[in-house]
Structures are given as structure tokens and as C-alpha cells.
Amino acid sequence: MPHQTNHYYNVSHSLRYFYMASSGIPNFPSYMSVGLVEDDQISYCDSINNENIPKQDWMSNVTLDNPHYWEEETLTCLAKQETFKENIKIVKQRFNQTGGVHVYQQMYGCDWDNETGEVKGHDQIGYDGEDFIALDLNTSSWIAAKPEAVLTKQKWDNNKYALQYEKFYFTRVCVDWLKKYVSSGRTSLIKKEESVLPSQLPRYWFLPQQS
Template sequence: MEILVFLTLLVVGLHSAAAVTHSLKYFYTGSSQVPNFPEYVSVGMVDEAQISYCDSNTNRNEPKQDWMSRVTADDPHYWERNTQICVGNQPSFKANIETAKQRFNQTGGVHIYQVMYGCEWDDETGEVDGFIQFGYDGEDFIVLDLKTETWIAPKQQAVITKHKWDHNRGQTVQFKHYLTQECPDWLKKYVNYGKSSLLRTELPSVSLLQKTPSSPVSCHATGFYPHRADMFWRKDGEELHEDMERGEILPNHDGSFQTSAVLDLSSVTPEDWRRYECVFQLSGVKDDIITKLDKAVIRTNEETDMTIIIAVAVVVVALIVIAVVGFMVYKKKKDGEAKALNNSSDSGSEQSERLNPQP
């Protein structure tokens, strides 16, 4: 369940009505023996923006976007119901971790159990799709193939679960109904509630960063929205595929995003720098943002370090990336020990009940 930064030439805010594919995703994470981390966390996201949060410490599901408060106008008991789901999930997640430990002949230690499910909707074609994946200790355990309505088990320890769930046709039909019908209906409501935010277009500020004169040059873009973007280097107008590394698109604290592309200059002569440029492309925006490779505009040393420190600090908006945090803790503790996804095979019908009311 391979579930799951940056920066000076231009800041512009625009609005666009370009057709896009919207997504609604939920992440349920159960953990065992993770220091200073709740045993259960649920996070909801629309178009990569966090909309809800609940954990086993607060036992309260709460909105994370101002516009999400509008949901109670149509559904007065929405937050109360989803709080009950959050609380009700906790015992089963704890039990599923224990079951998974037995399957993998484990005893104590740090363990992460996770469910990711949701749907996508193309607001132009009307096409919808859904997904549900279960994970254990950072690796895929079992995934639903909606086309064949069967379960895929990449781990031997998941075969028992696959057989049980493949024979439970009622559960599979229920999952498919939620993922392809109810979930898209909720997604459309959320997009309507938050359209002024979700349908906006914001261009980034872009800058070139370099730690030392011999270090690679990082082209950083921050503050853009939506997250559907690309950044790369090109030489003489041709996109580079070697000596260039794309960074991930990561969230900022304000709901915008950031990314980077790093260029290795070890084989580039100073005379050839003018042949290189960084290109940023944003979905729905016709014109690219182009930044020429120029020593005069590169930020270096302490200035660069401070920029990165601030950017990284801002990115740690906990709980949007709850799964990644959990997985990193696990990998540090277990030194790379590979384990597989979720084992809710003994509580599948309960999971189905949890999915249906969780929009």
C-alpha cells in the first residue's frame, strides 16, 4: 500500500474551471507499540486536501476544512455518526494486528495495520472508479480488484483471507456498491461544498537552490494548487531523463503543494549552463513556468539550508501523511523487515459496515 518540498520568481493566483479527476480517500491506521503515536487514526482527504481527522486519543471526528462544516446542513448527525465509526473501529484494528502477528509468527514489536479506500470521479466524463487496499507493516496484503470482483493476495499469509473474502460475495458486492456509487456521491457533495477552494488554481514561486558550488542544483516550486503538476529540467528544449531527479509532490500547511527537480551539474561546463532550464507545468494552466539556469539567481549555503528547514517544518502537517509516518517508524524499528498488509479476514463483515457509513 505504497500509500501516500519548494521555492522566487513568481506568485500568482488564478481561478480555473478545467475538467479534472477528483478523489476521495480515507486512511485508517492502527498501530502497536509506536511511541507517542495514537493506536488508531483516521484521515479523510478530498483532492489531496485533508477534510477530517479522528484518533484514539481524542475519540472525536472533526472537520479539517472550513467548508466541511457545511455537511451538517444536509446531514445534521454527520460528525456524530463518523465519531462513532472512529471509536467502533479501534477494537477491530487492534484485533487485526494480533491476527496478522499470528499469521507472520510475530510476537511483540512495532506493527502498523492500515486500510486505504476511496473513489475517483471525472467531472467532465462522469466516469467513476473505486479502490480498497489493506496493508500490514508497510507492504501490500490484500487488494480488491473491482473489475473481476475478486481479491488479490500478494503475500502467502494473505491467501486464507483471499479465500474467505472471495467466497463472501455479499461483502464484495457491498464494497463495490459503496466504492462505485455511494463514495462518488459523497465526493460530488464535498467538491460542491469546497468548490471555491478545490477548483482554484494557484501558481507557485520557483527558485534555484544549491548547497555548494559543486552540489547539484535543486529547482523548487511551492505554493501551487492543484497537486496535479510536473517539474523537470531540459537542455536545448529537450526534456532530460539522465542526471535529473524528480521530487515528490508534498503538501504545505496552507493546503497548497510543493515539489522539486534536482539537476546534477558534475559533467556540465560553465559555458553550457545557459542551455539548461527548469520547467514547471500545472494542470489546467496553458503556459509553463520556465526558470533559466543562472548562477546569479541561485540561493546557496546557509540561505538554502534555512529555506529547506522552514519548508520541511511546514510540511510536517501531521496526520495527512499518517501512514507514511507509521511506516517510517516501523522500518526504523524493524530494520527493513518485510511484512504484509491487513488481516481483517476475520472481521470482513464488520469492515463492510464501517465502510458504508464512512462517506
């Protein structure tokens, strides 16, 4: 690849967050969250430690402008724990389930092309390994993948404020954070890009999606 003055180096960049709530799994966190930039895990939190922690040394650069970054991320983790615990209860009721092992998961984030400026947002929810519901940013509406998700779709589609915020988040907030992360970790990310072949790139950690 020819030398580029653009410090983002790569053309396409991605930021992903994975959240998972589970029930019926012994000795396993009932909630977990993971953040990734490209294929680098940048953060981790679970219901056992109740603390969001950095997984890359270069994430310390992010806190230079925001010294309370990890405190805020931990508060977000704690809040999402409660939300996800309620969500998995609701979805289990939709499927008329009581006991057993069940997993509710969400994947959301954004892709950004630093040459064209194109931005894509993603928000997908799954349950027990199958798609449950996903956001269509083009139509600003939710797509139910299961009959049990129709009630959720109707409720979320009627929340116009939340839909407007989703669009704002994925096209502005998410991308701004992605740019900040890529800038903070550019040395590490560039070295990895130069030394790792595409066939060797690790796959994203992703358990059954949530709904």
C-alpha cells in the same frame, strides 16, 4: 484554463480514507484515521481523542443537510478502532509475531471524472510497509500479495454479499459523497487549483499499508 460553468471545475476528483492501527509505538495513538478530498485533509480521528473532527472550514457546509454528520463519523471511527485492533492481532499471528513495532493500514476511496463519468474504486491493505491484500473491482475478488494473506483472501472472496456492497459503495456511495464534498468546498478547492503548481502539490499521508 478556459472558463467553465461546471461548478466541479476540475475534471478528475478523488476521495481517500486512510486507517492505521499500530502496536509497540510508545506515546503514539494505537489507531488513526484521515480523510482527504483531492489533497485537502478533511477529517481526523485517533484513539486518544476518540472524536472525528473537521480539518477544513468548508466541511461545515456538509453538516447543513446532516447536522449529525460528525457524531456519525465519530461512531464510525470508534467502531473501526475495534476492528483494526483485532485485525492487527490476527495478522501478527499469521506472521508468528508477538512483540515489536507493527503497523496495519488501509487506503480506500474513489476517483471520479466529471466529464466522462468514469469512476474508479480503491481498497488496499498493507502491513509493516508492504502490500498485503487489495480489492480488484473488475473481478470482484481480492488479490493476496503475501502468502499470509491467502487465508484472508479466501474468507473475503467467499463473502459475496460484502463484495457486492464493495462494488456498490465505490461506484455509488463513495462518488456521491465525493461530489458533495467537492461541491461544498468548491471555492477553496478552485483557489488551490489555480494557485498551486502540480510540482508543488503535497503527497498523500500514507504509512505502511494494512492487510
